[in-house]
Amino acid sequence: MSIRISKQACTGCGKCLDACPGSLLYRDEAGKAYIRYPQDCWGCTSCLKECAHGAIKFYLGADIGGLGGYLYVKRERDRLHWMICKPDGEQVCITINRWQANQY
Amino acid sequence: MEQAMNLELNLLETDILIIGGGTAGCFAALTCAEHASCKVLIAEKANIKRSGCLAAGVNALNAYIVAGETPESYLDYVRKDSAGVIREDLVYSIAQRLNQVTRKAEAMGLVIQKDADGAYVARGRRNIKINGENIKPLLAAAVGRHDNIQVLNRVNMIDYLVQDNRVIGAYGFSLADNIFYAILAKAVICATGGAAGLYRPNNPGFSRHKLWYSPFNTGAGYAMGIRAGAEMTTMEMRFVALRCKDTIAPTGTIAQGVGAPQINGHGESYERKYGIPSTANRIYSTVRENQAGRGPCYLATKGISKEMEEELFKAYLNMAPAQTLRWIERGLGPSVDNVELEGTEPYIVGGHAASGYWVDRHRATTLAGLYAAGDVAGGSPQKYVTGCFAEGEIAALAALAYIEGQELAAVGHAQIRRKLDEVEQFLQGPAGLYRVEEIEEAMQKVMDVYAGGISAGYVVNSAKLVTAKQRIESLVELSRALRANDLHELLQIYEVIDRLYVCQVVIEHLLARKETRWPCFQENADYPDKDDEHYFKYVNSRYRDGKIEIILREIVKKDEHYEHQD
Numbered sequence: 001m002s003i004r005i006s007k008q009a010c011t012g013c014g015k016c017l018d019a020c021p022g023s024l025l026y027r028d029e030a031g032k033a034y035i036r037y038p039q040d041c042w043g044c045t046s047c048l049k050e051c052a053h054g055a056i057k058f059y060l061g062a063d064i065g066g067l068g069g070y071l072y073v074k075r076e077r078d079r080l081h082w083m084i085c086k087p088d089g090e091q092v093c094i095t096i097n098r099w100q101a102n103q104y
Numbered sequence: 105m106e107q108a109m110n111l112e113l114n115l116l117e118t119d120i121l122i123i124g125g126g127t128a129g130c131f132a133a134l135t136c137a138e139h140a141s142c143k144v145l146i147a148e149k150a151n152i153k154r155s156g157c158l159a160a161g162v163n164a165l166n167a168y169i170v171a172g173e174t175p176e177s178y179l180d181y182v183r184k185d186s187a188g189v190i191r192e193d194l195v196y197s198i199a200q201r202l203n204q205v206t207r208k209a210e211a212m213g214l215v216i217q218k219d220a221d222g223a224y225v226a227r228g229r230r231n232i233k234i235n236g237e238n239i240k241p242l243l244a245a246a247v248g249r250h251d252n253i254q255v256l257n258r259v260n261m262i263d264y265l266v267q268d269n270r271v272i273g274a275y276g277f278s279l280a281d282n283i284f285y286a287i288l289a290k291a292v293i294c295a296t297g298g299a300a301g302l303y304r305p306n307n308p309g310f311s312r313h314k315l316w317y318s319p320f321n322t323g324a325g326y327a328m329g330i331r332a333g334a335e336m337t338t339m340e341m342r343f344v345a346l347r348c349k350d351t352i353a354p355t356g357t358i359a360q361g362v363g364a365p366q367i368n369g370h371g372e373s374y375e376r377k378y379g380i381p382s383t384a385n386r387i388y389s390t391v392r393e394n395q396a397g398r399g400p401c402y403l404a405t406k407g408i409s410k411e412m413e414e415e416l417f418k419a420y421l422n423m424a425p426a427q428t429l430r431w432i433e434r435g436l437g438p439s440v441d442n443v444e445l446e447g448t449e450p451y452i453v454g455g456h457a458a459s460g461y462w463v464d465r466h467r468a469t470t471l472a473g474l475y476a477a478g479d480v481a482g483g484s485p486q487k488y489v490t491g492c493f494a495e496g497e498i499a500a501l502a503a504l505a506y507i508e509g510q511e512l513a514a515v516g517h518a519q520i521r522r523k524l525d526e527v528e529q530f531l532q533g534p535a536g537l538y539r540v541e542e543i544e545e546a547m548q549k550v551m552d553v554y555a556g557g558i559s560a561g562y563v564v565n566s567a568k569l570v571t572a573k574q575r576i577e578s579l580v581e582l583s584r585a586l587r588a589n590d591l592h593e594l595l596q597i598y599e600v601i602d603r604l605y606v607c608q609v610v611i612e613h614l615l616a617r618k619e620t621r622w623p624c625f626q627e628n629a630d631y632p633d634k635d636d637e638h639y640f641k642y643v644n645s646r647y648r649d650g651k652i653e654i655i656l657r658e659i660v661k662k663d664e665h666y667e668h669q670d
Contacts, residue, residue, distance in 0.1 A: 002310070018151040021159040022313075022320045023258060023279055023592070036592070040313050042320070044159035045425045060426060060433070061311040064350035069433035071425060080237070082421050084432045092432050096418055101217035101225075101233045102163050103415040104361025 002041040002061065003048070004070075005033050009055030016047035016056060048073040049080065109531045109590075111277060111284035113524060117512055118145035118254070120503050121289035123261045123274060123325065126156020127489055128478025129295035130243040131205070131496035132503075137250035140504050144253045145287065147276055149260040149595070150320065152244045156297060157318050157455075157479070158489070161237035163357050163423040165209075165216075167202050167488040170226040175199035178230065179662060182486045185382045187621050188640060189338065190458055191483030192662040193465050198484055201494035206232070209493065213242045228360050237422040239489070259285060260595050261324065263523065264292065264332045264474065265515060271332070271474040272513035275523050279591050284527060286520045290507035291473050293499050294461070298453030298479040299323025299606045301544070301599075304552035304559070305449050306352060308545075314426070316345045316352045317451045325480035326452070326460065327602035330609055330647045335462040335470040335655070337482040337644045339606075340613035342450035343457040344562060344624045346387045349444035353424035355403060358443060361419065362412050364403040366445065368393045374401070378623075383456075387447045388623035391561055402442035413439040447624065449558050452606060455479040455487040457625060462644050462657075464667050466502035467495060470646075473506065475499040483642075483660075530597050536585025540596045543583055547604060550575040555611055562624040569615050576607045609645055612652045616643045 005016075005025075012031040017023075021044060024037045033055075035041065048056045054074055060066030067087045074081040078099060084092045120136055122129045125148035136144045148155055169178060178199040182190055206224075210216050217225040217233040224232045247253050261276035265286065273288040300317040313319040330336060346355055358364050366386070368374045375381050378389040390401045416438055420427040431437045454460030460482030461469045469476050476482075477499035478492040487495060551557055554572035556564040583601050588594040619635035620627045644655040660666045 018257070019154045021150045021155045021318065023150050023595075039310055040319065042159065042313050042315070042318065043424075043426050044154065046154040046159050058425065058429070060351070060429060061307070061309075061314070063309045064307050064311045064314060065430065065434075067433050069429065071429045080421075082425070082428070084429060086433055086435070094414075094417055094421060094428070096235075096237070096421060098235060098238060099215055101215050101235045102357075102419040102422055103233070104163075104227070104357050104412075104419050 002038040002059065003035055004057045004059070005035065006055045007032055009053045011053060015050040019046040019050040021046065045071070045073070049075065109282060111282050111524060111528060113520065114283050114285050115520070116145065116285060116287045118287060118289050119143045119507055120291050120293065121274060121287050122146045122293045122295055124148065124156070124294070124296035125152035125255060126295060126297055126478065127158055127243070128492040128496040129293070130247050131493040132293050132295060132477055132500040133247055133253050134250070135497045135500035136504060137253050139501065141252060142504070142507065145289070146247070146253065146255045147259045147261050147274070147287065148255065148257050149279065151257040152247060152255055154240050156240065157321070158240040159318065160425065161423045162239055162489055163236060163354070163419050164227050164231045165206060165234055165488070165490050166231045166356070167486060167490045168206055168224070168230060168232045169199065169203050170229065170232065171223070173229060178202070181230065186458060186485050187634065188659070189621060189642065190485060191660050191666070193660050193664055193666055194463070194484040196662045197465060197498060198487060198491045198494045201497060202490050205490055205493035205497060212246045214239055231360070235422060260598065261328070262527070262598050263328055266332050266471070267513055267515065270472040270513070272515065277527060277591065277594065279595060282591070284524050286515070288512050288515060290510040290512060291475065291503040293475045293477060293503055294325045294329065294480050295478045295496065296325030296480050297321035298451060298455070298459070299326060299603060300451050302452065302548070302551050302603050302607050302610065303449035303557040304548040306446060306558065307350070308548070314352050316347050316354065316448050317453060321479070322599040322602055323452065323606035324602045325476070326609070327605040329461055329469065330605050332471055333646055333648060334474065335644050335646050336609060337460065337462040337642050338458040339452060339610050339645070340617045340626045340643055341457040341459055341622060342610070342625050343453050344387050344450050345448045346390060346445055347448055348427055349446045351424065351426040351430055352448060353420060353427035355445065357419050358403050358405060358416065358438065362405065362408050362416070364405045366390065366401060367404045367442070368398040368401050370398055384622045384625050390445055391447055391624060395561060401445045403445060404442050405438035406440060406442050408439045410439055413437045447558065447562070449552070450556065450562065452610060453479045454482050454484070455492055456485055458483050458485045465665055467499035468502060468668070470668050475503050530586060530588050530594055533587065535587035536582065538582055538585070540586050540593070540600050543579055543586065544600050547576065547579055547600065547607060550579070551607055555614065556627070563627045563629050564614050565629040566615060569611055573608070573611045576604060576611065580604050609647070609652060612645060612654060613643050616654045
């Protein structure tokens with residue numbers, strides 16, 4: 001359970017640093033965000049939702065059955081598009097409107 | 105260590121200091137700001153935007169008085185679920201405020217589902233449906249709208265400033281700059297949350313922090329109170345959660361939402377075999393079925409409609425995205441595959457079980473000037489989010505009344521300097537043999553094996569607890585030789601030391617309750633039965649001169665107005 005931050009996609013805005021409830025994210029020498037303690041990630045995905053560039057990917061560790069798929073988020077006003085990339089490369093998008101309550 | 109790091113002292117003054125800007129802390133700050141023009145300071149070790157238990161969101165409000173229910177019926181439910189050992193006065197005072205604080209959360213922007221008549225839609229007898237993904241940013245934004253609330257993000261508080269048995273502030277350090285804070289306040293509200301990471305977790309390797317409870321809630325508030333001599337209650341009532349295997353995601357959404365029953369590996373429904381389906385029994389029954397070789401146990405979701413499945417995908421993205429990722433990554437959603445269950449490692453958390461500070465009805469602790477709210481406050485289980493709001497409000501109102509006419513205490517420079525020296529010791533000199541990670545792993549193993557963790561089937565006995573006590577004491581000794589190279593490592597040292605203090609108190613409480621009151625939460629093989637004659641009481645404790653004293657107290661009923669006496 002952890003995240004990977006793409007050095008190419010990260011613009012160094014620093015918003016994810018403030019979103020991490022464990023203060024696990026820091027800047028590298030180039031000013032880009034990285035996770036200093038990957039094993040200490042809770043999996044809350046707060047950082048994914050802060051990132052306007054979809055630079056942060058969330059995945060399940062192999063120890064908890066992860067198969068190599070990952071998740072990232074695209075924000076669009078009141079909608080969050082949760083992009084799930086399956087191990088075979090197929091993408092699934094689940095869109096959630098912030099103004100709609102859960103059915104369950 | 106290359107070069108000794110020094111911290112610069114920063115002395116701050118405020119009227120009310122709130123330690124921890126999570127659910128209860130933010131709500132307490134808002135209450136203060138709305139009722140008075142006093143200065144409020146929130147000290148938060150991360151950033152209040154997403155800190156605390158609500159980082160990922162929450163999928164429902166699970167403490168609400170729905171149509172046909174009353175605060176009395178809520179109290180009845182909590183009393184039965186906890187085998188009677190609750191502070192009825194505290195639970196009732198929370199129940200009376202649940203709906204009012206919910207309306208306040210809605211006014212902040214929380215989306216709550218309503219029917220055609222504008223009434224909230226219930227999900228069960230005590231729950232309402234929401235979109236809680238952004239509940240924490242909403243709370244943080246509400247805090248930000250008040251000029252008299254100052255927020256110190258990335259500041260980790262470590263101990264109270266105490267003078268003549270009165271709490272007059274607290275010490276902490278920044279995670280961002282080399283600053284040591286001494287914050288003087290007329291009153292302090294502790295809202296740091298409970299303690300995870302005491303026991304070896306379900307997945308101790310790479311995914312060691314894939315916990316249900318926040319791994320960043322490290323028992324700091326309990327530990328600060330213990331060290332200052334505050335009375336603690338019911339620390340033996342651990343909370344074990346029934347969760348989705350591997351992802352440790354909540355199960356209530358599936359169980360309540362789509363009405364999925366628990367079945368064992370033979371496909372049999374097993375819960376009723378073990379008596380009343382209380383919170384503890386749902387886990388106990390699952391553990392016992394597995395021990396008897398009838399696992400794995402599941403929530404039987406196979407056959408639910410595709411529409412239901414899609415709604416579950418969304419509901420989990422709003423609180424525990426790992427579960428949705430797992431379903432989709434495997435191509436096996438809940439409509440085609442049952443959801444496997446497991447019990448978590450035990451947590452100490454006063455919002456679900458009853459562990460925490462022993463407080464009076466105003467949430468005043470036994471130390472003057474110190475109040476407690478949320479998961480760190482004891483006596484009232486099943487608070488959940490709205491109960492933490494309610495308790496934050498009660499504590500804030502009491503703290504406001506307390507500071508009337510109260511002056512800031514004067515504190516000598518020497519006292520502050522001594523504390524700073526103590527902190528700087530961890531930044532200077534040669535490190536001992538062990539790293540903080542090794543101490544943490546050792547602690548979790550001791551608690552797992554000897555104090556009723558997962559591998560022990562959650563069961564304790566006196567002989568094992570005595571071993572646990574000795575080994576944790578040795579780890580406390582070893583922790584003194586830990587050294588930090590930077591501020592994050594200093595945080596890690598304080599976190600493990602705080603956890604060790606909490607472990608010691610948990611062990612003493614488990615030793616003191618010589619009965620079995622709650623399956624899995626507190627189950628003693630030497631005393632397998634409930635013993636109302638001797639233990640229909642609270643087990644409380646106080647740390648004095650390096651020793652933990654146990655105090656048994658009589659049950660406080662609904663309409664008693666409990667005040668601290670001795």
